[in-house]
Amino acid sequence: MVRELGxxxxxxxxxxxxxxxxxxxxxxxxxxxxxxxxxxxxVLAVGQAxxxxxxxxxxxxxxxxxLSAFATxxxxxxxxxxxxxxxxxxxxxxxxxxGIVNGALIAVARVPALVVTLGTLYVFRGVDYSWxxxxxxxxxxxxxxxxxxxxxxxxxxxxxxxxxxxxxVFAGYYLRNYRSxxxxxxxxxxxxxxxxxxxxxxxxxxxAMAISGALAGLAGVLHAARFGxxxxxxxxxxxxxxxxxxxxGGVAIFGGSGSVYGAAxxxxxxxxxxxxxxxxxxxxxxxxxxxxxxxxxxxxLDRALTARIADRLRGRRARxx
Amino acid sequence: xxKRLGTWDILVIGVLALVVIASSIAVDGFATSRFWGFLLxxxxxxxxxxxxMTLVIVTGExxxxxxxxxxLSSAVMxxxxxSGVPLPVILPLVLVLGMVLGAVNGLFVTGFGLPSLAVxxxxxxxxxxxxxxxxxxxxxADFPFSWTGNxxxxxxxxxxPWMALLVAGLAVTFGVVLHATPxxxxxxxxxxxxxxxxxxxxxVARTKFWLFVLxxxxxxxxxxxxxMRYASARADNGAGLELSVVAAVLLGGVSIFGGRxxxxxxxxxxxxxxxxxxxxxxxxxxADTLTVVTGxxxxxxxxxxxxxxxxxxxxxxxxPAVTPVAGA
Numbered sequence: 021m022v023r024e025l026g027x028x029x030x031x032x033x034x035x036x037x038x039x040x041x042x043x044x045x046x047x048x049x050x051x052x053x054x055x056x057x058x059x060x061x062x063v064l065a066v067g068q069a070x071x072x073x074x075x076x077x078x079x080x081x082x083x084x085x086x087l088s089a090f091a092t093x094x095x096x097x098x099x100x101x102x103x104x105x106x107x108x109x110x111x112x113x114x115x116x117x118x119g120i121v122n123g124a125l126i127a128v129a130r131v132p133a134l135v136v137t138l139g140t141l142y143v144f145r146g147v148d149y150s151w152x153x154x155x156x157x158x159x160x161x162x163x164x165x166x167x168x169x170x171x172x173x174x175x176x177x178x179x180x181x182x183x184x185x186x187x188x189v190f191a192g193y194y195l196r197n198y199r200s201x202x203x204x205x206x207x208x209x210x211x212x213x214x215x216x217x218x219x220x221x222x223x224x225x226x227x228a229m230a231i232s233g234a235l236a237g238l239a240g241v242l243h244a245a246r247f248g249x250x251x252x253x254x255x256x257x258x259x260x261x262x263x264x265x266x267x268x269g270g271v272a273i274f275g276g277s278g279s280v281y282g283a284a285x286x287x288x289x290x291x292x293x294x295x296x297x298x299x300x301x302x303x304x305x306x307x308x309x310x311x312x313x314x315x316x317x318x319x320x321l322d323r324a325l326t327a328r329i330a331d332r333l334r335g336r337r338a339r340x341x
Numbered sequence: 342x343x344k345r346l347g348t349w350d351i352l353v354i355g356v357l358a359l360v361v362i363a364s365s366i367a368v369d370g371f372a373t374s375r376f377w378g379f380l381l382x383x384x385x386x387x388x389x390x391x392x393x394m395t396l397v398i399v400t401g402e403x404x405x406x407x408x409x410x411x412x413l414s415s416a417v418m419x420x421x422x423x424s425g426v427p428l429p430v431i432l433p434l435v436l437v438l439g440m441v442l443g444a445v446n447g448l449f450v451t452g453f454g455l456p457s458l459a460v461x462x463x464x465x466x467x468x469x470x471x472x473x474x475x476x477x478x479x480x481x482a483d484f485p486f487s488w489t490g491n492x493x494x495x496x497x498x499x500x501x502p503w504m505a506l507l508v509a510g511l512a513v514t515f516g517v518v519l520h521a522t523p524x525x526x527x528x529x530x531x532x533x534x535x536x537x538x539x540x541x542x543x544x545v546a547r548t549k550f551w552l553f554v555l556x557x558x559x560x561x562x563x564x565x566x567x568x569m570r571y572a573s574a575r576a577d578n579g580a581g582l583e584l585s586v587v588a589a590v591l592l593g594g595v596s597i598f599g600g601r602x603x604x605x606x607x608x609x610x611x612x613x614x615x616x617x618x619x620x621x622x623x624x625x626x627x628a629d630t631l632t633v634v635t636g637x638x639x640x641x642x643x644x645x646x647x648x649x650x651x652x653x654x655x656x657x658x659x660x661p662a663v664t665p666v667a668g669a
Contacts, residue, residue, distance in 0.1 A: 134597060135639065139640035144636075257581070260466065263462055305478075308466050309470025311467075312468070313467055316460065320453060320455065323454065323455055
C-alpha cells in the first residue's frame, strides 16, 4: 500500500509542477491525450504485473501487440463490415494463443520464462514481419466506426481508456479476492512452498502467461484503433517500458508482492513524464535517462521498505518470544 | 581438452559444422573467403560482449545494460572527437567510462543487494538515455580513415580481420580463466549455491562487482569497435544488441540460473547464430525469417536439454532397481 501511495504522490507532484508551469497541461484536450497515451501501457502493465507477481516475466508482449495490431488491420481490410466487438475478440484471441504458447513452454517444458519469452519475442515479431511483407495499412483503409472508437469519449474519458480501466478493475479484484489470485502471490513468494502446499503452480503460471498474452492482444487492437496506420513494427521494444512500469509501480521483480494498481500507476507515471518533459521545456532527450533513474530509485526504495518490514517483523517476533 | 566438452558443446559445434557445410554447398558465395571476412566482422561485437556475459550468467546474474554501455561509449566518443580530443586519448577514456558504468551496475547489485535483472533494465534505459543527452540524434562520422580503415583491416594475405584474432585471443583467455583457474571454479560455485560459496571463503560480492566492471569495459571496447567499423558515432548504436548476446550465450548451453556452461559452447553458439543468419541472408531469405530462426533456436536450445533430462528421469523411474550415481 505504501508503494502505491508513493508512486501516486510522485505522479500528483509531477502533474502539479507541470500544471503550475503551464496551466494548459491539464485542459480537456491535454487530459484526454494523457489518458490515451497511457492506455496501451496500462493494459500491458496489468498483464505483466500478474506474470511478475508469480516470479516470471513476459518479454514477448511488444511482439504480441504488433501481431495483434496488424491482424486487426488485415481483418478490416478483408471484411470492412466486421463488427468492432468481433475485431476486439479476434485480437484478444490471437494474443491468448501467443500467451498459451508461452505458458505451455514454461509450464510443460519447465523452461524459465525469461528465456522462453525472449525467444518468442523474436518468433512472434518475425511472423508479424513475414506476414506483413513490408505492407503498411493506412488509416484511410480502416472503417470509420473503428476509428471513431479511437477518438470517442464517454463522460470526458476516452473510450480506449475505459478498456484499460475495466481491465485494471477486473484484474485487481481477481488478484485480491479469488483463491487462484492469492495463489499467484504464494507462487511468487516461494514456488517450492506453494507446490508443497498443493497449489497447481504449473497451471497458475500457465494462466498468468495466457492472461498477459490476451491483454497484449487487446493492447494491439487498441493500438490499431488509436493510430489507424499500421505496419509490422508496432510495439517494437515496448516490453522494456512495460517491465519498467511494473517495477516502478512497486511490483517486486522476484515476485510475491505488489499490485496491478501500482503497475498501472507506474505506467501512468512513465507516460506522463513523456508528455510533461516537453511542457517543462526539458530536452526530450532526457526522457529515457529519467525513466532509467526512476527504475533504479524504485527498486532501491522497494529494497529499503522490505528491509524495514523485515526488521519490524523480526523485532515483533523477538518481543513475542 | 576433449574430455571437458559436454554433450551440449558437441551438439552445438556439430550443428555449426552442419550449417557451415550445408551452406557452403547450397548457398552461392558462402564458401568464399571474402564473405567470411564480413561474417567475422559481424561476429566481433556480439562475441566480445558474450565473453564477460558468460561469466556473469554463470554466477547467476545478468547484465542487460551492455548494449546501452556500447551506445553511450559511442556517443561519448563522438562528442569527444567533436571537441578535438585525439583518438589515442579517446580509447582509454572510453574504456574507463565503461568500467565506471559497470561499477554502477555492480554497486547496485552487490552493494545494495538488488536483483541484477531489475538493476540492469534500469541502467539499460539510463545509459541509453544519457547517450541521447550526450549526442542527441546527431551522427559523428568524420573519423580519420587511418583508424576506421585499420579497424576492419584483414591480416596480411587473408580476409580474416585482425580484430577477430584479438577476440579469439580474448576468448582463449576467458576460457582458461573460467575452466582452469580457481577464479573460474569460484564463479561456478557462486552460480550453483551462493551461500555454500560464501561459506567456503569466496568473496561473492567482490567477485561479482569486478565482473560487472569487466563487462562494462568490454562493452565499451565493443562500442569503440562498432563506432570505428561503421565510421559513425550515434546514440542508438547497438540498440537491442543485449538480447542477441543473451540469446547467443544461452544457445551456447549456459544455464540462465547460473552454475553451468562452457565458453567453447558460447563461442560456437555465437558463430552458429551469425553464420546461420548470414547464410540465410545470402540465400535471399527475407530478414523476418531470420528473426524467427533466432528465436526458435533459442527456445529449442533450452527446451531440448530439459525435455531430454525429463525423459531420462522418467525412464529411470521405470527401472527402480538402478540408483543413479551422484555426479553421473
